[in-house]
Amino acid sequence: MSDNKEHLNFIEEIIEEDLQEGKHNGHIHTRFPPEPNGYLHIGHVKAITINFELAKKYGGSTNLRFDDTNPTTEETEYVEGIKRDIQWLGYTWNGDALYASDYFDKLYHYAEKLILDGHAYIDDSTAEQIAEMKKTPMEAGIESPYRNRPVDENLDLFRKMKAGAFPDGTRVLRAKVDMTSPNMHMRDPVIYRIKHDHHHRTGDQWCIYPMYDFAHGQSDSIEGITHSLCSLEFTHHRPLYDWFIEKLGIFPSRQIEFARMNVTYLITSKRKLLKLVEEGIVTGWDDPRMPTIAGMRRRGYPAAALREFCEKVGVAKRDNLIEIELLESCVRDELNKTSDRAMVVMDPIRITLRNYEENKTEYLTAENNPEDATRGERTMSFSRHLFIERDDFMENPPKNYFRLYPGGNVRLKNAYIISCEEIIKDESGEVTELICSYHPDSKSGNDTSGLKVKGTLHWVNAADAIEAEIREYDKLFTDPTPAGHDDKDVLDFINPNSLVINRKARLESSLSKAKPGQAFQFLRKGYYTADDEFTLEHPVFNATVNLKESFKVQK
RNA sequence: UGACCCAUGGUGUAACGGUAGCACUACAGAUUUUGGUUCUGUCUGUUAAGGUUCGAAUCCUUAUGGGUCAACCA
Numbered sequence: 001m002s003d004n005k006e007h008l009n010f011i012e013e014i015i016e017e018d019l020q021e022g023k024h025n026g027h028i029h030t031r032f033p034p035e036p037n038g039y040l041h042i043g044h045v046k047a048i049t050i051n052f053e054l055a056k057k058y059g060g061s062t063n064l065r066f067d068d069t070n071p072t073t074e075e076t077e078y079v080e081g082i083k084r085d086i087q088w089l090g091y092t093w094n095g096d097a098l099y100a101s102d103y104f105d106k107l108y109h110y111a112e113k114l115i116l117d118g119h120a121y122i123d124d125s126t127a128e129q130i131a132e133m134k135k136t137p138m139e140a141g142i143e144s145p146y147r148n149r150p151v152d153e154n155l156d157l158f159r160k161m162k163a164g165a166f167p168d169g170t171r172v173l174r175a176k177v178d179m180t181s182p183n184m185h186m187r188d189p190v191i192y193r194i195k196h197d198h199h200h201r202t203g204d205q206w207c208i209y210p211m212y213d214f215a216h217g218q219s220d221s222i223e224g225i226t227h228s229l230c231s232l233e234f235t236h237h238r239p240l241y242d243w244f245i246e247k248l249g250i251f252p253s254r255q256i257e258f259a260r261m262n263v264t265y266l267i268t269s270k271r272k273l274l275k276l277v278e279e280g281i282v283t284g285w286d287d288p289r290m291p292t293i294a295g296m297r298r299r300g301y302p303a304a305a306l307r308e309f310c311e312k313v314g315v316a317k318r319d320n321l322i323e324i325e326l327l328e329s330c331v332r333d334e335l336n337k338t339s340d341r342a343m344v345v346m347d348p349i350r351i352t353l354r355n356y357e358e359n360k361t362e363y364l365t366a367e368n369n370p371e372d373a374t375r376g377e378r379t380m381s382f383s384r385h386l387f388i389e390r391d392d393f394m395e396n397p398p399k400n401y402f403r404l405y406p407g408g409n410v411r412l413k414n415a416y417i418i419s420c421e422e423i424i425k426d427e428s429g430e431v432t433e434l435i436c437s438y439h440p441d442s443k444s445g446n447d448t449s450g451l452k453v454k455g456t457l458h459w460v461n462a463a464d465a466i467e468a469e470i471r472e473y474d475k476l477f478t479d480p481t482p483a484g485h486d487d488k489d490v491l492d493f494i495n496p497n498s499l500v501i502n503r504k505a506r507l508e509s510s511l512s513k514a515k516p517g518q519a520f521q522f523l524r525k526g527y528y529t530a531d532d533e534f535t536l537e538h539p540v541f542n543a544t545v546n547l548k549e550s551f552k553v554q555k
Numbered sequence: 556u557g558a559c560c561c562a563u564g565g566u567g568u569a570a571c572g573g574u575a576g577c578a579c580u581a582c583a584g585a586u587u588u589u590g591g592u593u594c595u596g597u598c599u600g601u602u603a604a605g606g607u608u609c610g611a612a613u614c615c616u617u618a619u620g621g622g623u624c625a626a627c628c629a
Binding site for chain 1: 568627
């Protein structure tokens with residue numbers, strides 16, 4: 001209907017309303033707040049693109065802030081990986097990377113202010129006792145016996161906590177909110193705990209650390225974040241987020257929640273992903289089967305395809321399960337435009353052209369990318385002995401088989417039309433060689449033969465074809481929602497054939513010059529990307545995504 | 556059993572009280588020196604019942620279904 005009218009998602013609607021009202025003087029500032037305790041995955045890609053694209057669209061910027069308030073689980077190693085992944089995706093954060101730990105002093109003073117104003121107290125109860133007193137969402141909680149401690153005593157104890165007077169777990173600082181709230185997060189949440197732990201940035205300077213709820217919103221506020229976008233499970237934290245802003249009288253960042261992305265055959269639980277690594281089911285966080293950014297990059301998924309995917313998925317609040325086909329479609333679409341073509345025979349059958357001179361070699365030209373003439377051409381050698389795909393020959397073909405069969409003609413891409421005249425088999429009956437003849441007047445670009453063929457095959461010259469390791473990847477799981485079964489573990493759905501290594505393939509010689517990370521379309525097969533381990537001596541290609549097939553050979 | 560959130564083709568997402576559209580998938584057909592790409596077409600949808608209104612996917616009520624929340628994790 002309104003084709004040229006732009007469709008806004010619900011967050012854009014909120015932003016445009018704010019803009020119209022002149023809120024924050026028209027400034028938009030977002031942030032991406034990862035915890036440095038693991039690698040980024042496809043779910044984070046959505047959060048990253050939403051935050052960065054929204055800021056870009058409305059002339060704002062995006063902070064990268066590491067939410068590093070738990071020294072026990074966080075490491076500098078992850079910080080570097082996360083930075084690299086975001087940059088690879090094509091985004092630049094505002095200024096230097098920031099850290100919640102940069103605000104530990106400020107946060108501490110916020111906490112003292114809360115105590116002074118009677119909004120927080122030290123609780124000597126154990127974790128178990130606190131949990132017990134919170135009760136369940138169905139019934140009101142009960143107040144801690146320490147809840148009405150005098151301000152002076154609270155302050156004194158908090159300072160002693162900070163000074164290291166108490167062992168881990170003996171006391172906490174709690175916000176004094178409402179133990180009867182139906183929202184569990186409002187039942188006097190713990191906001192500081194004692195942890196005599198080494199922090200990846202502040203070292204041993206602190207032995208008390210703020211909890212998420214007392215760090216995240218305040219960090220947003222300190223940085224002047226106007227729109228703090230997070231996933232739906234934080235909805236229940238929003239009243240608390242707002243409560244702290246109000247009690248502290250600080251910049252009013254606004255939290256907005258959207259539904260996280262689920263994709264068929266993919267899992268995004270850090271814990272489960274870690275398990276795959278630890279159990280050796282994959283080779284590491286960057287295994288091309290992993291839905292991590294590092295894994296997808298190694299698989300050959302272009303950053304632009306990932307961005308486009310998120311764009312197409314959209315943003316809303318309802319639960320969703322996106323078909324992986326959409327992701328693959330985005331990858332193909334991008335690679336079709338950008339990758340050079342090459343010919344690779346995965347499972348070779350030898351061809352001998354009986355009427356082609358034994359020692360002759362011709363050099364034929366092939367376009368690198370029919371979608372993009374600026375990619376130029378390359379040269380391929382051609383001679384009497386060639387390889388074609390085993391799937392491209394059938395002794396007894398079905399009626400709509402366009403490929404080679406006894407007595408049939410096919411074109412060899414960029415070369416000649418050939419006719420199959422004789423089949424040679426080994427003792428087990430397997431075809432080992434085809435004796436063919438070629439039609440000298442059918443050369444590509446110069447065809448005067450008048451012959452019509454239905455099929456065009458890819459091929460390589462036996463004389464200079466190279467060998468390589470080709471890693472064929474398939475889905476890691478056999479179930480579209482491996483993490484969605486209460487009675488089963490994701491490991492129950494591992495696809496035993498998710499990696500099949502092919503060492504018998506023969507590749508056109510130009511592929512020896514591939515660079516790690518470079519993607520190609522292996523003609524009529526799929527997109528393949530030179531692995532990080534690719535070398536001239538040991539070429540390795542990863543299957544990125546196959547080409548769409550509207551015809552499947554019946555076996 | 557409490558509170559909060561959500562409900563549009565197979566999937567995802569639009570339509571902001573006025574003809575339910577787009578993309579992916581699937582299936583046809585055209586083009587093609589890649590059974591790719593491109594192009595064209597087809598199939599399939601407003602959870603249910605009431606109400607408000609000239610008119611409801613949209614507003615109201617109820618029901619149903621799904622999700623989330625009870626870490627000194629984030």
